[in-house]
Amino acid sequence: MSSVKTDQYQHHDYYSIDDLLSEDHKLARDAVRNWVKKEVSPIIEDYSNRAECPYHLFKGLAEIGAFGPSIPAEYGGGGMDEMAYGIIMTELERGDSGIRSMASVQGSLVMYPIFKFGSEEQKRKYLPKLGSGEFIGCFGLTEPDHGSNPAGMITNIKEDGDSYILNGAKMWITNSPVADIAVVWAKDEQGIIRGLVVEKGMPGFTAPEIHGKWSLRASITGELVFQDVRVPKSNVLPNVQGLKGPLSCLSKARYGIAWGAIGAALDCYDSALRYSKERIQFGKPLGQFQLTQKKLAEMITEITKAQLLAWRLGSLANQGLATPAQISMAKRNNVAMALEVAREARQIHGGMGITNEYPIMRHMMNLETVLTYEGTHDIHLLITGMDITGLNAFS
Numbered sequence: 396m397s398s399v400k401t402d403q404y405q406h407h408d409y410y411s412i413d414d415l416l417s418e419d420h421k422l423a424r425d426a427v428r429n430w431v432k433k434e435v436s437p438i439i440e441d442y443s444n445r446a447e448c449p450y451h452l453f454k455g456l457a458e459i460g461a462f463g464p465s466i467p468a469e470y471g472g473g474g475m476d477e478m479a480y481g482i483i484m485t486e487l488e489r490g491d492s493g494i495r496s497m498a499s500v501q502g503s504l505v506m507y508p509i510f511k512f513g514s515e516e517q518k519r520k521y522l523p524k525l526g527s528g529e530f531i532g533c534f535g536l537t538e539p540d541h542g543s544n545p546a547g548m549i550t551n552i553k554e555d556g557d558s559y560i561l562n563g564a565k566m567w568i569t570n571s572p573v574a575d576i577a578v579v580w581a582k583d584e585q586g587i588i589r590g591l592v593v594e595k596g597m598p599g600f601t602a603p604e605i606h607g608k609w610s611l612r613a614s615i616t617g618e619l620v621f622q623d624v625r626v627p628k629s630n631v632l633p634n635v636q637g638l639k640g641p642l643s644c645l646s647k648a649r650y651g652i653a654w655g656a657i658g659a660a661l662d663c664y665d666s667a668l669r670y671s672k673e674r675i676q677f678g679k680p681l682g683q684f685q686l687t688q689k690k691l692a693e694m695i696t697e698i699t700k701a702q703l704l705a706w707r708l709g710s711l712a713n714q715g716l717a718t719p720a721q722i723s724m725a726k727r728n729n730v731a732m733a734l735e736v737a738r739e740a741r742q743i744h745g746g747m748g749i750t751n752e753y754p755i756m757r758h759m760m761n762l763e764t765v766l767t768y769e770g771t772h773d774i775h776l777l778i779t780g781m782d783i784t785g786l787n788a789f790s
């Protein structure tokens with residue numbers, strides 16, 4: 396081949412998946428892509444360096460419809476379909492996994508459970524404020540001693556008149572130190588898992604920040620500590636009981652991550668492709684060496700496979716047919732793919748790859764968290780294993 400395509404994003408859609416998208420999908424994609432270029436890319440290295448969360452982006456994320464894209468507009472969401480939700484997550488994570496996390500938590504883990512399991516009063520009270528970014532929400536499932544196995548949780552509620560008394564602690568909670576409300580999962584006196592909305596300022600409720608993260612540094616993470624917190628019964632989500640409540644929120648968020656990780660991979664691939672054409676060694680561009688071409692060719696092949704997996708998952712999700720196990724497979728595959736692409740891209744950048752002049756190490760470090768949260772890489776493998784064998788490795 397003699398000609399070299401130069402359009403920045405031409406190589407990003409190797410199998411013309413764009414042709415399968417509607418005009419609305421493309422409009423959403425372009426709007427979010429431009430927003431990320433303008434609002435996220437110029438500041439993200441700095442915020443990540445300082446381990447600070449760019450909270451001011453909450454409002455902008457709300458304006459571009461990143462919070463609950465597939466939740467009906469009358470309940471504060473974007474009123475779009477699941478494919479649009481996925482596309483938006485890809486574009487956000489092209490900027491940074493922490494920015495995508497802001498949207499995942501707000502939309503899929505806070506708005507979704509209130510929308511799906513809340514009373515009409517709870518929906519009207521919280522969803523418009525969450526959708527507009529006026530309120531920040533967080534989701535408390537993981538505990539210090541119960542991560543992969545949330546069924547073992549010890550956070551609990553006990554009935555007391557018109558209220559429940561909440562005790563326990565949650566760990567690793569995205570946005571908890573700055574959240575106005577927390578959707579918390581706790582066991583009632585019968586040992587049944589219930590969801591409740593805990594509001595900032597309720598006596599006995601604190602949310603200390605977790606420091607020292609080398610990953611997702613532009614996202615704030617903390618604990619949730621409950622010491623005899625009195626929560627009105629009207630704050631309990633009435634329409635779900637049991638672990639399927641939080642797990643169905645996870646299905647929503649994992650779906651978004653399966654798409655999101657592709658964005659981080661694309662940003663790394665894009666940078667590596669550009670660098671390979673600019674950097675001269677042994678009198679020629681790195682990209683002319685067969686070993687560099689192998690790296691780049693394998694990167695785009697894996698990205699393309701992940702895009703096809705995500706697209707098909709999106710199509711099933713639009714029909715309400717995507718199963719939790721299918722979502723697990725896509726989350727696991729696409730995040731691992733993105734981490735591998737980041738590692739290969741780092742090699743292509745040589746020493747420069749470890750600096751913050753390029754986005755590679757930031758993405759790579761972020762993806763270590765993405766590989767672990769929302770169900771670890773190995774937990775998703777075991778979910779697939781259970782699905783295909785019918786045998787449960789967890790029991």
Ligand code: TGC
Nearest residue numbers: 496499536543545546569638639642643646719768769770
């Ligand atoms: P198991 O008996 O399998 O299931 C209990 C009930 O739940 C149903 N279910 C699901 N429903 C919807 N979506 C899913 N993905 C579901 N998975 C299971 C299931 O059908 C059953 O329903 P029912 O009606 O029979 O009661 O439960 P188990 O205790 O054996 O657990 C299985 C296991 C290990 C797969 C599950 O515990 C698991 O997924 N563990 C991983 C935990 C996890 O992912 N934690 C994430 C915390 S949140 C987070 O990380 C946010 S990061 C946010 C960010 O910044 O982006």
Ligand code: FAD
Nearest residue numbers: 534535536537542543567568569764767768769770771773
């Ligand atoms: P563990 O469950 O202790 O697992 C440790 C290792 O053991 C893993 O490799 C795991 O795969 C492996 N393992 C566990 N069980 C098995 C098994 N049965 N077979 C084989 N291997 C096994 N949680 C929330 O609720 N809300 C949030 O907003 C949130 N945000 C997060 C943000 C960040 C930055 C991070 C790092 C985590 C966040 N989490 C959140 C928590 C996250 O979901 C958990 O870290 C994750 O589920 C794993 O739990 P754990 O860290 O306790 O690891």
